[in-house]
Structures are given as structure tokens and as C-alpha cells.
Amino acid sequence: MNNYKVWFVTGAQLLYGGDAVIAVDAHSTEMVAGLNASGKLPVEVVYKGTANSSKEVEAVMKAANNDETCIGIITWMHTFSPAKMWIHGLQQLKKPLLHLHTQYNREIPWDTMDMDFMNLNQSAHGDREFGHICTRMRIRRKVVVGHWQDEETQRKIAVWMRVCAGWADAQDMLILRFGDQMNNVAVTDGDKVEAEQRLGYHVDYCPVSELMTYHAQVKDEEVDALVATYFQSYDHDAELEDPSTEAYRKVWNSAKAELALRAILKAKGAKGFTTNFDDLGQTDGSFFDQIPGLASQRLMAEGYGFGAEGDWKSAALYRTVWVMSQGTGCSFLEDYTLNFDGANSSILQAHMLEVCPLIAAARPRLEVHFLGIGIRKSQTARLVFTSKTGTGCTATVIDLGNRFRLIVNDVECIEPKPLPKLPVASALWIPMPNFEVGAGAWILAGGTHHSCFSYGLSAEYWEDYAEIAGIEMVHINRHTTISEFKKELRMNEVYYMLNKALC
Numbered sequence: 001m002n003n004y005k006v007w008f009v010t011g012a013q014l015l016y017g018g019d020a021v022i023a024v025d026a027h028s029t030e031m032v033a034g035l036n037a038s039g040k041l042p043v044e045v046v047y048k049g050t051a052n053s054s055k056e057v058e059a060v061m062k063a064a065n066n067d068e069t070c071i072g073i074i075t076w077m078h079t080f081s082p083a084k085m086w087i088h089g090l091q092q093l094k095k096p097l098l099h100l101h102t103q104y105n106r107e108i109p110w111d112t113m114d115m116d117f118m119n120l121n122q123s124a125h126g127d128r129e130f131g132h133i134c135t136r137m138r139i140r141r142k143v144v145v146g147h148w149q150d151e152e153t154q155r156k157i158a159v160w161m162r163v164c165a166g167w168a169d170a171q172d173m174l175i176l177r178f179g180d181q182m183n184n185v186a187v188t189d190g191d192k193v194e195a196e197q198r199l200g201y202h203v204d205y206c207p208v209s210e211l212m213t214y215h216a217q218v219k220d221e222e223v224d225a226l227v228a229t230y231f232q233s234y235d236h237d238a239e240l241e242d243p244s245t246e247a248y249r250k251v252w253n254s255a256k257a258e259l260a261l262r263a264i265l266k267a268k269g270a271k272g273f274t275t276n277f278d279d280l281g282q283t284d285g286s287f288f289d290q291i292p293g294l295a296s297q298r299l300m301a302e303g304y305g306f307g308a309e310g311d312w313k314s315a316a317l318y319r320t321v322w323v324m325s326q327g328t329g330c331s332f333l334e335d336y337t338l339n340f341d342g343a344n345s346s347i348l349q350a351h352m353l354e355v356c357p358l359i360a361a362a363r364p365r366l367e368v369h370f371l372g373i374g375i376r377k378s379q380t381a382r383l384v385f386t387s388k389t390g391t392g393c394t395a396t397v398i399d400l401g402n403r404f405r406l407i408v409n410d411v412e413c414i415e416p417k418p419l420p421k422l423p424v425a426s427a428l429w430i431p432m433p434n435f436e437v438g439a440g441a442w443i444l445a446g447g448t449h450h451s452c453f454s455y456g457l458s459a460e461y462w463e464d465y466a467e468i469a470g471i472e473m474v475h476i477n478r479h480t481t482i483s484e485f486k487k488e489l490r491m492n493e494v495y496y497m498l499n500k501a502l503c
């Protein structure tokens with residue numbers, strides 16, 4: 001977040017004379033300083049001055065496009081700012097837009113108010129003029145209404161800023177695919193060309209043989225040091241520390257796999273990766289002796305995007321979730337097993353191995369167990385834990401053939417019963433509004449069995465994300481009913497068919 005800036009541009013005009021613009025400029029400077037001093041915004045706001053003409057608007061929009069540190073632009077019309085002068089600039093703007101409808105003074109100064117004051121402080125109508133041209137030009141933006149010093153106003157700006165950061169991060173995101181999609185799986189696949197056009201990230205195949213050249217170069221001392229870190233960080237049986245045991249060797253080999261993966265991701269500048277458990281390298285060369293699940297868990301915690309079984313859309317989305325949520329806990333998860341229990345019916349979320357420890361309720365436990373799936377059935381290291389309880393939100397992006405659909409479901413993580421025989425990490429949740437409607441709506445929407453879960457991101461984040469990306473979003477929440485949801489899906493189908501620019 002420290003590398004990014006959000007620009008603040010104040011709309012005005014010269015109708016009221018130069019003195020008015022000087023006053024507007026002073027107010028804007030004070031407001032931006034106040035926003036930065038609030039401590040509520042994750043990204044610094046940079047005041048870019050007043051825009052008083054079409055030329056000035058166009059110049060600042062072009063500059064925003066070309067400044068790599070600028071991840072979005074906030075506009076506010078202090079005085080009336082005739083919107084025709086915004087047309088050329090808005091036509092050029094490529095960065096996310098937030099229109100802040102606010103006012104310098106909180107209240108009307110009843111006793112001293114005169115025409116000069118009213119002409120100077122007329123965002124009430126200036127912002128409507130600006131809103132009109134945005135709507136007429138079909139400009140996607142977030143509109144935040146509220147006094148700039150109010151916490152709720154600042155909170156909404158902060159949400160949008162985090163989304164802008166995730167969006168900016170995705171625009172130069174590379175996802176490496178080690179192996180292809182798993183056999184015949186439809187929902188995790190999609191149009192990678194369209195994904196790059198619409199969502200920004202690039203997905204590249206990387207031969208596992210190339211990963212293995214990095215694996216072969218990992219030094220034993222590096223592996224020893226990483227294994228020592230594991231033993232410090234995670235609970236474990238004493239046996240694991242005994243170098244004569246197979247369990248120790250499996251942990252050691254897992255650490256080597258992690259170092260190889262991190263090395264190739266760094267070398268290629270990749271922000272995420274996918275794996276395929278049928279492609280772990282050839283045994284006559286350098287190879288993974290087990291699925292690199294522990295490595296995936298730890299790399300996810302570091303912020304690398306991850307999708308199992310070739311799921312590149314989830315890998316990219318997880319990375320964005322990690323950037324936006326900034327430490328509040330997130331993971332790639334999979335709907336695994338159902339628990340029918342009346343009003344508390346729930347879904348066990350897990351994966352064969354790859355669940356991110358950022359959602360763990362307590363210190364994870366490092367364990368080694370046999371895993372009988374994949375090309376190399378083997379004793380396999382992994383972190384075992386259960387998730388924190390509490391509310392969260394899970395999200396997925398699917399490819400419907402003519403467009404991407406973002407599906408978001410509010411969920412409640414509940415306390416599971418002990419699972420003494422299940423050697424993987426898990427979360428147990430009730431999808432809102434309840435299991436029957438939540439799961440039913442998700443299935444009707446065409447949602448994946450994989451999703452990207454977080455505690456800290458509410459649907460407001462996803463709404464801002466979908467607005468910036470220009471993709472469909474459906475939100476399954478405590479108000480959802482199946483019949484209304486089906487109507488929404490049908491109406492969206494028509495909307496996106498007619499609105500070809502978004503397909």
C-alpha cells in the first residue's frame with residue numbers, strides 16, 4: 001500500500017473569479033491533509049489541484065493514466081463545474097474513479113451565509129452535474145456521499161482504496177501454471193485471453209521440468225534452515241525432528257520443494273501459481289516426492305496466489321484477496337463435505353492439503369500422513385488446523401462463455417466437532433442466508449467448488465471490484481431468496497447480452 005497513491009482532483013471553474021478558485025484550492029488542500037491525517041486510509045491521497053477547463057481535466061486524467069503509482073482518482077466538484085469540460089478527460093481515464101460527494105463545511109453558516117458563500121460552496125449541484133456526465137458516458141465509478149471528516153465516509157474511501165490496490169496489483173500479475181487443468185474439470189478453466197483483457201492478469205504455462213531445474217539448484221543448507229524454521233513455527237511430534245525417520249525426510253523434501261517454487265516465482269516475477277497432482281516431475285531427474293502442499297500453504301500465507309488442479313482463476317483471485325485483505329485472514333478453499341443439521345446445516349471447507357494458515361484459529365500443527373491421490377502416492381507433509389470462527393465472505397469468478405461472473409457469498413464460520421482422523425486443515429461454515437438457500441443460489445449461479453475466502457472483505461469490496469473490472473457480480477446474503485435470485489440471474493443474462501461492451 002505504501003507504493004501506491006490516490007489522486008484528488010477538485011472541479012471548479014473561473015466563472016466566480018480567481019479568488020474563488022484560490023479559496024477552493026485552500027479548502028481542497030486542507031481536506032486532503034485531513035483525510036491523510038485521519039489514519040483511516042490505507043493509501044496516501046495526493047492533491048492534484050483544481051481543474052477549471054476541459055484542457056486541465058484532460059491533462060490530469062492523462063497524467064493519472066501514465067503515473068504507475070496512481071491507482072485511482074477521486075473527484076469532487078467544489079463549485080459548479082460544467083460537465084462538458086469533463087468529457088474528453090473521462091474518455092481518456094483508465095484508472096478507477098471515485099466520485100466523492102461532500103462539502104468543505106459541515107453545516108450551513110446560518111447567520112453569515114450570503115450569495116458569495118453559496119456560490120463558492122455548491123457541490124450539492126456541482127456533483128450532480130458531474131454525476132450526470134458520468135452516467136451519460138457510462139463511466140463506472142464508486143459514488144461516496146458524506147462529510148469528508150465522517151468515519152463512515154472515510155471507511156468507504158478506504159474500502160475502495162484497498163480494491164484499487166488489488167486491481168493495480170493484478171494489472172501486472174503473472175500466474176504460472178505448473179501442469180494443465182485436471183482432467184475434464186470445466187469450472188476451473190476459462191478464456192485466458194479474455195481474462196487478460198478484462199481482469200488484467202497474464203497466465204503462462206511453465207513446464208514442470210523447468211521448475212525442476214530450480215529444484216536441483218536448492219542447497220542443502222537452505223533446506224536445513226527452512227526445516228528449522230518449521231519446527232520453531234509449528235507444533236509437531238518429536239519424531240519429526242529425528243533425521244533417521246521417513247517423516248523427517250518428507251518434511252525436509254517439502255522444504256526443498258518450497259524453496260524451488262519460491263525461487264522460480266521470484267525469478268519469473270510471478271505473483272501466483274497452480275499445481276497439478278499428476279505432474280510432479282520425472283523420477284529419473286529432479287522431482288517432487290510428494291504433492292507440494294505444505295509449500296502451497298506457506299506461499300499462500302506469503303501472498304502468492306494459489307489454485308489447485310490448474311485453477312488459474314482462483315490463483316489470481318486469491319492473490320487479489322490477499323492484497324485487499326491485508327492480514328485479516330484469507331484462504332483458497334474447496335467445498336468438500338456436507339453436514340445436514342437443520343438450521344445449522346453447514347459445509348466443511350478443506351482441500352487435500354492446500355489451506356492457508358492465515359485463517360487458523362491456533363498455531364498450526366506440522367504433520368506427515370500418507371496421501372493416496374496423485375501420480376506419487378506418498379507420505380506427505382502438511383499443516384493441520386481448523387479455522388477461526390466468525391463472519392466472512394467467499395468469492396469466485398466463473399467464465400460463462402460470453403462474460404465473467406463474480407459470485408460472492410457471505411458465510412458464518414462455526415466451531416466444528418473434533419476431527420481426530422482428518423489430517424488436513426479445514427473450516428466449517430454456514431453459507432448465508434442458510435445452507436439450503438446459500439448452496440442452492442451458488443449452484444444456480446454456476447459457482448465453483450473452489451473459492452477464495454476472507455474474514456476481512458465484505459461484499460462492499462467485491463462490489464467495488466466488479467465495478468472497476470466491469471464484470472457481473474451476484475451477492476448471496478441473508479436477504480437472498482431463490483426466486484428473487486433466479487430473477488436476477490435471468491435479468492443479468494439479458495443485460496449482458498445487450499451490453500456487448502461488457503461481454
Ligand code: MN
Binds near residue numbers: 308309334351450
Ligand atoms: Mn480442488
